[in-house]
Amino acid sequence: MSGPSTYKPGTGIEKWLDDRLPIIRLGYDSFVDFPTPRNLNYWWTFGGILAIFLMIQIVSGIVLAMHYVAHEDYAFDSVQRITRDVPFGWLIQSMHANGASFFFVAVYLHMFRGLYYGSYKAPREILWILGVVIYLLMMATGFMGYVLPWGQMSYWGAMVITNLIGALPFIGDALREWLWGGFSVGQATLNRFFSLHYLLPFVIAAVVGLHIWALHVPGNGNPVGLEVKTKKDTLPFHPYYTVKDGFAIIVYLMVFAVFVFFLPTVLGHADNYIEADPLVTPAHIVPEWYYLPFYAILRAITFDIGPIDAKLGGVLAMFGAIGILFVLPWLDTSKVRSMRYRPLTRWFFIFFVAGALGLGWCGAKNPDDFVLGIEGFKFLYLGQFLTFYYFAYFIVILPLMGIIEKPKERPASIEAAVLGSDKA
Amino acid sequence: MTEENGAPGADGQEPSRRDFIYIAAGGVAAVGGGLVAWPFIDQMNPAADTLALGSIRVDVSVVPVGSEITVMWRGGPVFIRHRTEEEIAEARAVELDALPDEDARNDNLPAGTPGTDANRVLRPEFLIVKGNCTHLGCVPLGLSANTGDYDGWYCPCHGSHYDTSARIRRGPAPENLPVPDYYFEGGDESMLVKIGLSPDEASNSGWAVS
Numbered sequence: 123m124s125g126p127s128t129y130k131p132g133t134g135i136e137k138w139l140d141d142r143l144p145i146i147r148l149g150y151d152s153f154v155d156f157p158t159p160r161n162l163n164y165w166w167t168f169g170g171i172l173a174i175f176l177m178i179q180i181v182s183g184i185v186l187a188m189h190y191v192a193h194e195d196y197a198f199d200s201v202q203r204i205t206r207d208v209p210f211g212w213l214i215q216s217m218h219a220n221g222a223s224f225f226f227v228a229v230y231l232h233m234f235r236g237l238y239y240g241s242y243k244a245p246r247e248i249l250w251i252l253g254v255v256i257y258l259l260m261m262a263t264g265f266m267g268y269v270l271p272w273g274q275m276s277y278w279g280a281m282v283i284t285n286l287i288g289a290l291p292f293i294g295d296a297l298r299e300w301l302w303g304g305f306s307v308g309q310a311t312l313n314r315f316f317s318l319h320y321l322l323p324f325v326i327a328a329v330v331g332l333h334i335w336a337l338h339v340p341g342n343g344n345p346v347g348l349e350v351k352t353k354k355d356t357l358p359f360h361p362y363y364t365v366k367d368g369f370a371i372i373v374y375l376m377v378f379a380v381f382v383f384f385l386p387t388v389l390g391h392a393d394n395y396i397e398a399d400p401l402v403t404p405a406h407i408v409p410e411w412y413y414l415p416f417y418a419i420l421r422a423i424t425f426d427i428g429p430i431d432a433k434l435g436g437v438l439a440m441f442g443a444i445g446i447l448f449v450l451p452w453l454d455t456s457k458v459r460s461m462r463y464r465p466l467t468r469w470f471f472i473f474f475v476a477g478a479l480g481l482g483w484c485g486a487k488n489p490d491d492f493v494l495g496i497e498g499f500k501f502l503y504l505g506q507f508l509t510f511y512y513f514a515y516f517i518v519i520l521p522l523m524g525i526i527e528k529p530k531e532r533p534a535s536i537e538a539a540v541l542g543s544d545k546a
Numbered sequence: 547m548t549e550e551n552g553a554p555g556a557d558g559q560e561p562s563r564r565d566f567i568y569i570a571a572g573g574v575a576a577v578g579g580g581l582v583a584w585p586f587i588d589q590m591n592p593a594a595d596t597l598a599l600g601s602i603r604v605d606v607s608v609v610p611v612g613s614e615i616t617v618m619w620r621g622g623p624v625f626i627r628h629r630t631e632e633e634i635a636e637a638r639a640v641e642l643d644a645l646p647d648e649d650a651r652n653d654n655l656p657a658g659t660p661g662t663d664a665n666r667v668l669r670p671e672f673l674i675v676k677g678n679c680t681h682l683g684c685v686p687l688g689l690s691a692n693t694g695d696y697d698g699w700y701c702p703c704h705g706s707h708y709d710t711s712a713r714i715r716r717g718p719a720p721e722n723l724p725v726p727d728y729y730f731e732g733g734d735e736s737m738l739v740k741i742g743l744s745p746d747e748a749s750n751s752g753w754a755v756s
Contacts, residue, residue, distance in 0.1 A: 306621030
């Protein structure tokens with residue numbers, strides 16, 4: 123961790139333990155006396171919120187697994203039974219299902235925070251990449267978890283996504299069958315998805331450990347984007363940020379509780395209360411809301427690109443949209459981290475966020491419907507334009523802006539930014 | 547003093563016995579790792595009982611002319627349509643180069659067989675195809691709901707239109723609906739279709755490229 127340890131064992135037992143397994147020292151240096159920039163705002167609280175939600179999902183998930191039956195004939199009924207017959211099953215199932223949504227809300231805000239304040243820039247590239255790995259694992263875990271209740275959307279969502287694999291040249295069909303463990307989405311698929319859905323959160327927890335390790339080497343970034351230079355730039359993590367994070371966590375949990383108790387199904391889809399039927403496709407297959415922007419990108423590619431047909435092109439664009447995040451630290455050529463001091467790029471970023479939300483809107487709609495009822499303006503075209511902008515932001519705008527943009531003057535230090543005036 | 551089995555690889559020296567041991571041990575570990583990994587990868591493939599469930603029999607005499615049924619085979623739908631003369635004529639009138647996918651996609655015939663209607667049916671009146679859209683696997687709608695612009699099937703998910711030979715004509719689906727391996731059990735008069743054939747049955751199924 124950054125700086126020498128300041129831990130002093132207080133009692134004989136602590137001293138004895140510290141000589142053998144300095145685990146209290148590790149916790150103290152990481153979460154008590156860890157020097158943290160004094161200017162962190164509430165956008166920095168989502169890391170803590172995410173840690174809480176990972177725990178909520180694991181604990182509620184382990185409980186649900188005690189009652190869930192991973193069989194194509196019983197899975198749907200077993201989830202209904204959990205919500206009706208199992209003591210407090212209605213609560214724990216609601217926590218788990220809504221917890222996934224709140225987990226994704228927090229991770230998206232955490233990622234936008236990183237994009238806005240340049241958290242991915244040197245020396246935090248590995249920290250960022252580990253974060254993208256966690257995000258990918260979350261996507262896989264969430265996808266497989268959504269299959270488990272074995273409703274119509276579970277089944278057909280799984281069908282559509284696994285069929286994407288079939289778009290890969292040469293190996294696609296064999297790979298799809300390998301994934302299914304049969305000739306279609308079925309019992310074997312459900313069973314293995316349950317196994318992997320149970321496993322992956324622990325993999326996420328391990329990568330979160332690396333993520334925090336990689337965070338504690340350079341320390342936190344901060345809203346002005348300057349490195350910590352002196353001790354005056356920092357505050358100890360405890361009590362300053364334990365309290366700030368704690369407050370944010372409580373507020374976030376209050377909103378969560380509103381959904382868990384009063385709107386438990388509002389984020390779900392009505393079709394998922396119909397048991398999976400391999401012979402009937404729902405009229406309108408939509409994934410969970412947190413995949414919608416990527417679903418829109420998938421559907422935006424309706425044309426062949428050279429030897430790549432539209433189907434494979436859509437798949438490549440969808441995975442490319444996440445894959446490009448891995449190389450973001452090297453695409454953004456600007457040395458200035460925070461968008462506060464990047465007057466032009468800041469606007470492009472705001473459009474990027476709006477575009478990402480817009481893609482989500484397109485993903486939820488039928489591509490052939492008209493946007494706001496405007497004749498001829500199909501959601502497909504909006505999706506295509508926003509997909510273009512999504513990639514242009516990373517491939518053209520960020521590399522170019524680092525060269526042509528003149529950043530605003532930055533304060534001399536974090537301390538000066540905080541104590542000098544309110545407006546940094 | 548030089549040692550025969552001393553430290554490996556200083557420049558220009560002959561490989562020592564230790565170099566050999568390193569490479570041999572590394573090679574054994576790599577092969578061993580692969581051998582251990584293989585069962586753990588292969589276990590994901592369809593199991594023996596799944597493969598064994600691979601055939602069904604359907605009495606198609608219950609399907610009147612101008613109607614269709616959907617049966618379950620290998621966990622997914624199979625369409626059996628008893629086609630009218632008009633539907634057959636419509637399918638046969640299509641030129642090959644009007645098809646986005648010119649392959650017959652017929653499991654009974656070699657890959658690359660031209661996708662004429664004759665190469666997709668054993669008896670012209672019965673069209674039997676797998677019922678998952680080749681785009682993303684949805685079940686296309688047929689006679690009961692929407693036959694699309696080519697009188698065959700229409701996939702509501704992303705708007706693929708199939709003709710009366712279940713060939714893709716318009717929309718994002720890349721391939722024709724595939725024809726499963728099947729034959730009429732018991733010869734020419736039989737109305738009993740067996741879908742999913744053993745190699746023995748497949749060689750006597752009566753299919754031929756036309």
